[in-house]
Amino acid sequence: MEHIVIIGNGISGVTLARHIRKLSNKRITIVSAETDFFFSRTALMYVYMGHMKFEHTQPYENRFWKKNRIDLKKGYVKTIDTTSKTLHFAEGNTLQYDKLVIATGSKPNKFGWPGQDLEGVMGMYHKQDLDNLEKQAPNKDVCKRAVIVGGGLIGIELAEMLNSRSIPVTFLVRESSFWNGVLPEGESEMINRHIKNHHIDLRLSTNLKEIKADENGKVKSVIIEETGEELECNVVGLTAGVTPNIDFIKDSDIETGRGVKVNRFLETNITDVYAIGDCAEQHEAIGNRRPIEAVWYTGRMMGETLAQTICGNRIEYKPGHWFNSAKFLDIEYQTYGWVFGKKGRPDYEQHFHWKHDKEDICITVAYHKDTKEFLGINTFGIRMRHEIFDRWLTEKRNIDYVMSYLKDANFDPEFYKAYESDILTQYNLEFNTNLTAHKKSWKRIFSKV
């Protein structure tokens, strides 16, 4: 029986294993050094905040694996010998494979700051980081202040976590406005305000210079690059992005760049070795996507796809329309299609922006300035139907159509106040149009293209 070995029990590796099991009888082993069972990394924050226990982050019951004949092996892979198809573990033992899948995910970036390895300095990626945070910042008496470096999605989650235990947070963000590499200005500014409203000390255009230690080698303070100011703190969170977690592969024959280099079939340069998830790097980016896509959904999609290839139906990784979501403290964010921030915005892309005059609710719709083709939407504080936007993108609808049928796309809970009419009114004003809103229609919503 062919033995498939997957390094990494994250969403990509586990999705792959599940799908291989559905399609075949192959022997499957998942290797991980992090935890015994698959858990949802995205939920780490809720454990610290007391919304859940760690066991709740595990999407499958422990007996699931045995029942589905998926072997789990705990251990850290130190080297891969691709000629003899052998994994060597740090613990000294080895494991033979017929096909190998590298799904080792990411690790937090460290940019060589002085003091970045001190006790009390941590990323927020692995289960061990959570345990470490629980130790270093159990409450506001032990941790009098925390400094977070890097204004991305994990940074704001870490800020929310610490905030939930009333630990004062200073949030250093290199950009001039929060996440403005991705978000258009209006939205980014709204998030800036929202962060400050939560009493988080947000410092924009601010870089870390160094982290200082006390006499015991623990974090004592950080120095800010621009002003030289010294901020006393007990914990420093490094959340300035992630890089593929592939150091142990660098000495093998497998080609790597920033990540493990793969083609559209998720194959590496070595036969029978594949890479998926956060650690995979496409030779060439697919469409507007980045060569390395460190998000949950793409890891899952790669797993779904690669299972076909491994089970004899060799197919390309061909992701559909881009979508993503996140939450900024209390504000839910969803995106479908492409809406660019200032940076990297193609010159044909224009935006229509609507914001509620009091609440933190807004949308930005991107369209082609010549054809008026709908390109994508960002929504804050309004939930939207994935299926509808996916269909409109496929059908290449124009923005007028999208605006007048927006009610079909609303996904807010029942009885919520709907803003489609307000949005359309403003749109009509700005674009000198006279569109009327169409009532929500189940028939349209459920009609398949």
Place this chain on the structure above:
Amino acid sequence: MKAIKHIGLVIFLIGLATFTALPLLGTFNLNEADFNTIIKGQNIKSEVFINTIKSDIIGQDFSGMQTLSPKISKAIENANEAHTKNKEWDKKIYTKSSDMAAMIGKKSANGFIPNNKGLMWFLTFGLGIIGALMFILPNVILLGKKGIKNDGIYHESATNRGWIGWMVFIFLVSFYLVLYFASEYATNWTLLVDPISEALSGNPAGHWFVYGFMYCTVMTVMAVRMYIKYRHNIYQVFRTTSVLFFQIVFAFLIPEIMVRLQMPYYDFKNAFPLDYDFFFQWNLKDLINNGGIGIFILVWGIVLTLIVVPVMVYFFGKRWYCSWVCGCGGLAETLGDPYRQHSDKSLFAWKVERYLIHAVLVFVLFMTGMTLYSFFTDSSMILGIKTSTVQSIYSLVIGSIFAGVIGTGFYPIFGNRVWCRFGCPLAAYLGFVQRFKSRFRITTNGGQCISCGNCSTYCEQGIDVRAYAQKGENIVRSSCIGCGICSAVCPRGVLKLENGPEKGRINPTEILLGNDVDLMDLVNQK
């Protein structure tokens, strides 16, 4: 703000302590005239009993029900023993000794408590309400901006099965045990609410009135907590208002007022088979003897169960009943909300649930079948089994122990919907309709789920919502009572409760939306 909360807590605890101490306090002194009324009312022919009471109890001071109650039960016991020996069956006393003690207690209570009902009400209910509100209201400010407010739930003793949780458990279980099995100890409580009961129905309060009043009070106070906690979610606000309305108006006020108008006591929203004694002989007879209104209730009760309930479930799902109307659901959604995370999500629990709830449904139907057969044929036995025995077993095991003691008492340990999930026969019936013929579903938003598990953790019905959501599959489960909390706590906007066309409601998927369309076709169409 914090200080107000703490003072509130202290006030609440004083109220609670007074309330808890009451069953063992107070003085009782029975006079002959009152006793004669009881003898008449209960049609007691046992001179042994009458004499014992006269010599041992009448005219004597008893302090605390614990001194009086054993004497009464002893008197009944001795009397019945003597009559059995002499084969004087008509003299035996069938009134339960706790009921007898409750009656005597109510008539004979004197001293401070019955003379200061208003003050005592204030020291118990009053302080409880004021204290609880002082504890809850500052949250408007303390909880900060609107949004999900689940911080610290698993850090706190009260909500994480810590010692406070266990104390609440002990309190609730003891409270239910008193209500169902030792109602004489509720005598002092009934005194506190006598004025309210008299104003409504014209009668002094019994222990079920205390329960009803307390139920409404607790729900109202805890509804305030719900409003604050879920103020970002209008669905929760509407739903809470609705259950509160149905509890106060339909379950509490209307039945009491009907009694005042010489009509039968009836809760118009309580549908059979949850209302398991609807078809019991005494109830049918009572309804039939009550003329027009009685017949109306009889017809309504049948129409409610056979037509209104399933039709509404078809259109809206069982939520319209379970989390918008039902009293059991109402308490679970208010008092029980802090404990919703304790429901067991394992496949094993799901299995137990299906066996148990359907067994109860079969039981209640079997019992009702027997009851109706007995009613129409005027026979008290079927195949050698006494109908009344089956009825008392159901009332005791299911009606009292399962629905009350376990259903509510175990909130802090097993979550707030133990009865609704594992026991309620009406829920089982609604569940069939919801699963097989309904427009309701929880739509999963394409591929947006990140498997975080908030939805499953906070589903009070123990549904592993994530198991569906992470597959991109809609949630169509007979047990979902449509509370909407899974949707409220989802950080990615993945879940929406909605009513729509039946077609495509159940949509098993392997490849989620967002991936290669050809691959989706290949795998999902199979």
